[in-house]
Amino acid sequence: MSSYRARGLTRRDFLKMAGTGLAAAGMSPLLGACGPKAAATPAAGGVPTGQNLKFWWWGETEAPGLQKWVDETAALYKTKSGNTIESTLMDTAVVISEFQTASAANAAPDNIFLWNGIYHMESAWLGYLEPLDNFFSAEEIAATKPTQLSVYEGQTYRLGWYSCAVLYLYNKDMFDKAALDGNTPPATWADMLTACDKLKTAGFTPIVGGLKDGPWGEWYMGHGLGQNLDTPGDAINLFIGDLDWREPRYYEHWTKLKELWDAGFINDDINSIDLYPGIDLFGAEKGAMTAIVAPILGKQISLMGGSEKIGTMVFPTFGVGKLAGKPIADCQGLGISSQSKNKEAAADFLRFAHDPERVEALWKMASAIPNDVSFDTNLIEDAATRELRAKWVEGDTIPYISNLMPGVFWTDAMFVNSQKIISGEYTGEQAGQNAYDVTMKWKEQNPDLVEKYSTWAKDLGV
Amino acid sequence: MLRTARLTPWLYLAPMLLVLIFTFGYPLVAIFDFSLRRIRGISGPFIGLENYRQVIKDDVFHEAVVHNGILLLAVPIMTFIALILAVLLFDRPRGWQAYRSLLYVPFILATPVVGVIFSNMLQLNGVVNEGLRSIGLDVLALDWIGSPRLALWTIMGVVIWREVGFGIVLFLARLMSINEDLLDAARVDGASWWQRLWHVIVPQTKSVIEFFIVVSIITMLAWVFAYVYVITHGGPGTATMVMELYIYNFAFRMSQLPGIASAVAVILFLVTLAFMVPLFRLRSASEMEEMS
Structure with missing residues (x-):
């Protein structure tokens, strides 16, 4: 062109x-x-x-x-x-x-x-x-x-x-006040825990979000599950049961969610508020980090009166898959x-x-x-949006693997697992078991789609 | 001639019958048909009772049925509260007309509006809990919609709050038409307030109470979707999953399996029918009794 x-x-x-x-x-x-x-x-x-x-x-x-x-x-x-x-x-x-x-x-x-x-x-x-x-x-x-x-x-x-890139934002001001480097967001899981600990000690809620309506859990899964996969095709193989959700690496992201919750690093009302009010806690400077998708960055910038305090970050890495650590x-x-x-x-x-x-x-x-x-990226005036465009649209990215999950997995596994972990009903392992059970249910209910998914997995296996 | 006379009423009825068949009969038949197919788009292969088998063995469906069953507990509670408030208003305390309007207001609010208001008020850090904290009742500031132990009961409370107004107006209307002589006679005989309620008012309002109970059962089985969808989306986890939401999830939300949604709709229809038929029979029997 x-x-x-x-x-x-x-x-x-x-x-x-x-x-x-x-x-x-x-x-x-x-x-x-x-x-x-x-x-x-x-x-x-x-x-x-x-x-x-x-x-x-x-x-x-x-x-x-x-x-x-x-x-x-x-x-x-x-x-x-x-x-x-x-x-x-x-x-x-x-x-x-x-x-x-x-x-x-x-x-x-x-x-x-x-x-x-x-x-x-x-x-x-x-x-x-x-x-x-x-x-x-x-x-x-x-x-x-x-x-x-x-x-x-x-x-x-x-x-x-x-x-509609999927990313995390962090508040540079809060990072500075918590004796963290406002220009260097956490990149590894150890960094993340340290940052959350310091932010909490400084009186800030480290991570804010709203889980009641579900998409926050979907985004979290996109950030977390991908880290232990080598290709998007692996995700499909999980969703159709060719890989096993009960293997620890495939439910590790839910274990990590529990770790964050148990440590008090997530807003206490996450299960009782919807996605957008949860994100707006970040814009209201009541939380130091939040998950967003690209179209709502503008609102956060406007809530905070500019993008000077806003940093963009890839969700910190704990997984060992080839998809780990890359912008989605x-x-x-x-x-x-x-x-x-x-x-x-x-x-x-x-x-x-x-x-x-x-x-x-x-x-x-x-x-x-x-x-x-x-x-023309020069038309974008604020730094956070320019960075988003450069890294999450033009950069070396991976696809958003949550977009591969079958519908029943969304309602009965992802939605249920994330909320039950927060409410203390599930451990990561139990979440993995539920994901496996729902996968088997989906296979029985959709025998006509399994082959299509398998073919797609081959397309996405590279 | 005789034959024509017999057909004449049917000819007059025919347009309305056709409308009824089209608006009620066709969807019903279509849902039964869908429930026996693996629907993709608007049709699909016939798979017999497979959708029903899938539904019956699904734990989420079991939870939905249990939750609808629990919500039925609200029916006697609503009926009792509505009756007591109606009788209190019937005694015409000062400002009773204002109270009557105030108590009816929740019922005229759209359910989603009620849901949105309560879902905001009842958040962990919402108005209700902030109010409780401000007066030192921190122990009562619970996670009303974010806790799986409380969420279903919270929804039940909201449903009761809204639906009671309907019961009050129904009961009050019936009370207004009761022969005052009966109540005066009871008073002269020395009957207490409770005795008058139990031995005069309740028997006299029996048919309206039965009607309210029937409507409330239908509400709890098949009209709670808007409350659940707006307030909790069925969560936390599956704590407030109900049959209607289960249908919605399979038909629209993400799953796109209208066959399974239709199977549950058929089950819900039959269960509601199983409740309704004896209740309507009971009601017509009591109407006959009243007339005789």
Whole structure:
């Protein structure tokens, strides 16, 4: 992609030219098959015009301002292409189910918002998602950094949209006051325990969060479990029972959670508050460290009146796997329904949404950190966000392995284990046993998915 | 001619019957059908009773059933509290109309709103516990929704707080229509407040009490989802898991197995029916008795 730009051509111009050439020569059976019906008129770039595209999306709750961006992008795209985008903001509870139900009823939208990993891969397995490789070059796809978890049998089902990196923040001021180095966050588990001890002695709550609604436990698992894995494929092998949760290294992260809790290093009300109020304790300077995802960094900066006091950190290392100690990249994504009658136009809309001008607008309007390599990081003014973008989007990252867990594992193992450890009902070992039991239950309930997961494990085993 | 006359009422009823069949019959049949399939999207292969087998052997489902059973304990408590408060209001103490409105207010609040308010108030460091601490009652400042020992009882308390208002208004309406002569006669005969309650008021309000009990049982079995979902999400762990939340988890939250969700919905439907049929029979018997 960068080579197209070096010659003074935008990616879009290049593809328009290529599309026109193909259409003129009648050499594209793919375009013919997926293209418009008789009423549609091809635009100058070979993309059908006069189409009405349905776009179901989500994200306003985590990136306020996204609605405005979607509306503006739709309006600009209509001017540019003549195609109308009919956007619908989905409710969080039905982001997955609504698309699958609509697809089963043959009423799916053309463009669809997709969470990463299993949250869109099941739709791909059901045949509801179009492989994007049919419409985008490998370079174009890579330029949006959709992560390894969007690939199944060599085909990619999402373009990255904005970063949802999973990381820890720490309060540099509190670190300084606790006689710690505010510029050097803890990197190993021993460092972490020492830091927590000093912070507690200095009168600060070392770690704050809210566990009542569940995602904090999911994030914790992403930070912790990955440390004892060599590849994301190992995680899948755990979730389908080919590796055993009862091995100490696979439940070590829950043992460590208990260690932090028993030592009084976590806010005492974590089990009775939700995720966001828990994180906001950090913004209110009532805690020294917290887990976040990229879209909510802006709020913490605003709560603390700037990012001077905020440091970003990778969760300290205790594991010995190859994934240990690396920043966790994740992103929200966009895809195309396999049922779309306007796939070419749907792809064109996605391409337009990734135009450098739109990418810049995404940052300016919603403060969502774009995943695109084309984004000019200099537009980010505060140091913490710049660091996040540099390390968690552009750096040497690993995928977020919690995105691989089957649904029933989320509700019956991850959610239950993290809360029961805090309430004192489980040890790490018991959590491992429960994870194993839930895995076996999932296998029995989903025999049709086990093979898909096994295949995926091979994709992710590198 | 006779034949036409017989059909005529059905012709008039037909549109409404069709609406009823479509709105109630079809979903019911669909749920039974779903419960016998491994649903992916809106259909899937027939797998017989496998979904039921999976549900029956699932420990989480067992816990959900037990929790719904525990919540049923709230029914007599709610009924008793509502009846006593209604009778006290019926005695028309000063400002009774204001009290009546105040006691009814919780019931007109939307359940999720009630849930959000209580989940904030009852956090470990929420308003309730801060208040208790401020008056030196630290020992009572418990982790109401974060402790697995307390969370279900906390939810029960919130449900009672809201639903009692409905009972009060129902009972009070019935009390207003009782023949005052009966109560006056009891007073003249020297009956105490409790005796009047037990021997006059309760028999006279029997049908309304039965109605309230039926509605409350349905609430505890099939209408507690909003309370649980908003206040605890089923946690800590599985401490407040109930059948509706179990259904929701399998149908929407993450699991995406509508077949299993449907199997539980069928079980819940049959259990509720098993409670309702004898209760309705009892009620119609007592109505016949009253009429005779």
